[in-house]
Amino acid sequence: MKEKLFDNVCEDSVFEKLYERLSKELCHLFYYKFGALLSPEDKVQEAFIKLWENCAKVSPDKAKSFLYTLTNNALLNEVKHHKVVLKYQQLNHKSSSNESPEFLLEKEEYFRKYQSALEKLNEEQRTAFLLNKAEGKKHEEIAEILGVTRKVVEYRIYSAFKLLKTELEGFNIK
Amino acid sequence: MEQNDLIQKWLSDGLNEKEQELFDALPEAGLYKCVVEDAKAFRASDAIEVKSFEHFKDELKGRQKKSKLRWLQPALRLTGVFLLGIALFYSLFYNPLQQIEADFGEKISLYLPDQSQVTLNAGSEISFQKKNWKSKRVLNLSGEAFFDVMKGEAFTVKTALGEVRVLGTEFNIIQRALYFEVQCYEGQVQVVTPNEVLILTEGQGIRFYQGNKMKLSQADNSKPQWLDNRSSFSRIPLLEVFAEMERQYGIQIELIGVDEQTLFTGSFAHDKLEEALQAIAIPMNLKTEMINPKTVRVGPGEH
Numbered sequence: 001m002k003e004k005l006f007d008n009v010c011e012d013s014v015f016e017k018l019y020e021r022l023s024k025e026l027c028h029l030f031y032y033k034f035g036a037l038l039s040p041e042d043k044v045q046e047a048f049i050k051l052w053e054n055c056a057k058v059s060p061d062k063a064k065s066f067l068y069t070l071t072n073n074a075l076l077n078e079v080k081h082h083k084v085v086l087k088y089q090q091l092n093h094k095s096s097s098n099e100s101p102e103f104l105l106e107k108e109e110y111f112r113k114y115q116s117a118l119e120k121l122n123e124e125q126r127t128a129f130l131l132n133k134a135e136g137k138k139h140e141e142i143a144e145i146l147g148v149t150r151k152v153v154e155y156r157i158y159s160a161f162k163l164l165k166t167e168l169e170g171f172n173i174k
Numbered sequence: 175m176e177q178n179d180l181i182q183k184w185l186s187d188g189l190n191e192k193e194q195e196l197f198d199a200l201p202e203a204g205l206y207k208c209v210v211e212d213a214k215a216f217r218a219s220d221a222i223e224v225k226s227f228e229h230f231k232d233e234l235k236g237r238q239k240k241s242k243l244r245w246l247q248p249a250l251r252l253t254g255v256f257l258l259g260i261a262l263f264y265s266l267f268y269n270p271l272q273q274i275e276a277d278f279g280e281k282i283s284l285y286l287p288d289q290s291q292v293t294l295n296a297g298s299e300i301s302f303q304k305k306n307w308k309s310k311r312v313l314n315l316s317g318e319a320f321f322d323v324m325k326g327e328a329f330t331v332k333t334a335l336g337e338v339r340v341l342g343t344e345f346n347i348i349q350r351a352l353y354f355e356v357q358c359y360e361g362q363v364q365v366v367t368p369n370e371v372l373i374l375t376e377g378q379g380i381r382f383y384q385g386n387k388m389k390l391s392q393a394d395n396s397k398p399q400w401l402d403n404r405s406s407f408s409r410i411p412l413l414e415v416f417a418e419m420e421r422q423y424g425i426q427i428e429l430i431g432v433d434e435q436t437l438f439t440g441s442f443a444h445d446k447l448e449e450a451l452q453a454i455a456i457p458m459n460l461k462t463e464m465i466n467p468k469t470v471r472v473g474p475g476e477h
Contacts, residue, residue, distance in 0.1 A: 019227045028218035041222045048230055049237060087221040114212060132185075133213035139186060158182045164209050171205065 009063055010055035018063050019048060026067055029145060032130040033123045034075045035086050043074045086118050110171045117167035121160050128153050129160035181206065275299040276317070278424035281400075286311070290329065291322040295400050296444075297421035318348040320398050323361075335382065336367035345374075346398040353414055355381040359396055383411075399441060406441035415454060416472065423447050426469045432460060 009015050023044055030040035047070035051058060058066050088111050118126055127146065131137045132153075139157075143150045180197050183189050184206070189197060197203055225233075276282040276294035283293040287307040292300060298317020303310070311329040323329045325342035335354035338347055343361025348354065356365050357379035365372045365380060372380055379390030390408065399406040405418050413434035416427045422444045440457060442450035451462045451470065459475040 016227055019230060023227075023230075024219075024224045027222060027224045031218040031222050036221050039222070041224055045225050045230060045233060049234060052234060086216050088215040111212070111215060114209075114215075118216060130213060130216055130218075133210050134215075134217045135219075154182070154186055157185050161181065161185055161206075161209065165202070165206060168205060168209055169202075171208075 007059050008056050009051065009058055009060055014060060015052065015055065018051075018060065022064055022067060023048065025145060026071060028135060029127060029131070030071055030075060031086075032127040032134075035119070038075050038078050040071065040075060043071045046074060047071045086115055088115055106171070110168065113168060113171070114164070117164050120167070121163060125156050125160035125163070128156035129164075132157050185210070270304075271301050272304045273299065273301040278421050281403075286313075288324050288326055290324045293320045293401055295319060295421070296424075315347060315349060317350065318346070318400070320344070320346045320401055336365060339364040339366065344397065350414065350417065352384045353382070355379065355390070357390060357398065359398075400444075403444040404441050405444065408439050409437045410439075411435045412438050412454075412458065419450060419454075423450070424468075428465075428469065428471045430471060430473045432472055432474060 006014050009018060026044045026047075027041045030044065034040055044067070047067045050070055051063060051066055054066075118130075121129070128142055131142045131145065132139065137145070139150050139153045143153045146153065177200065180189070180193060180200070183193060184197050200206070274282060274284060274294065276296055276298050278297050280296055281294060283291065285291055286302070287304060288311065290311070292313075294300060295318035298315070298319055300313050300315050300319060302313035309327060311323075311327055312332065313330075314332045316333065319331075321329075321331065321340075322344045323340050323342050329340045329342070331338045331347055333347065333349035333354065335349050338345065338356055340361065340363045343363055344359040345361075345363050346355075346357040346359065348356075354367070356363060356374060358374040358376060360376055362376075363374045365374060367382065374380060381388045381390055388409075405415075405422060407415055407418075411434060412429070412432065415438045416429060419425070419442065420427050425447070436458065438454065438458060440453060442453040444450070447470075451472075454460065455462045455472070455475065461473050461475045463471045463473070465471050
């Protein structure tokens, strides 16, 4: 509400706060949406630069949609030429020290399958699912970020999960 | 259906205790838990690095440096227009003087832009403006030249001692120090000196020497003899004759004890110095002596 004092984002302090608040969220969102190959973090940064150049025309409450639209468009322009690639990190399981090579191999296979399954999801499903389960965001937060209702978020997560479990059926890594 | 509801609730963390038990009892509960748990492996924060605000500011600074250079572009554009203007100005209005000079011992024949022909005798020079030549045929002459002028606009030759104007004709002009001579070979020429205006018709000639006017006899040639590498004189002071020889051969002639004003009538060739010297020395009773290849001394002959 404090930001309402300003009708644009040219003020340094306002802009910095916006950046701190939105850059991470947007980067993560667009990563889930489009994957790593398009370097969404660069596109977000680019959008912030555009925002700064047009700061006089954008009010603080419009800044997010401004950034979102710019980044989204920039990524959509490129997305046709790339497939979505998400990276995965080995999670530290408690039993990691005494895993057999066969088990490690199967786990590797499992994550590769998981990765390709994620890539098969549509961007709406993937974004909602990963914001919830990877990022740990609540359904309400995701609804707000994506600008949809909570029900829609829940549905997207559920349909994503259904597809994932079908893809990953048969693996038993625990 | 029951199971799907259960899963949906589980995904929303909305299971009560009893439902949780039911869910755990599902044959694939283990896999389900894995799928949800392992989603964390794909966390964005592990895969990409969100750039800090400091990084953003650095990037922005870099851009602004570039954008500061934006003034350069219009400046370059202006410079371009300016240079173009200068180029245009020069091509339209700048009219460099063409200068052609025949050195000693050299004759040059050239065509002017309108195909009029000029032949320069040794030690002579013309200058003219090449541009707009056809509408403004004016040239400056110092020395001796033969003109074959194409018909057209007035053709003017300016010399230090007077102007010659024609419309289309052949004529020869000599302008040396004190001596100005125009010989018309074809058509008509107008000779303008500070004191008078004369019209010469075919074959007529006029000479001004030290301010004295003298009509020249009818020329029997259709062009001056020097075009055939021969200098011809009719009652010309020796001084001028030897000066012409100096120009034709590129030598120095020292006159010692000779009356420079004695008039000479005759001619000499431009290719053999020895014969040329004799052609003057014998009729004028002079003695010539080559001091070195570039210097000739002329003294009175023996009686």
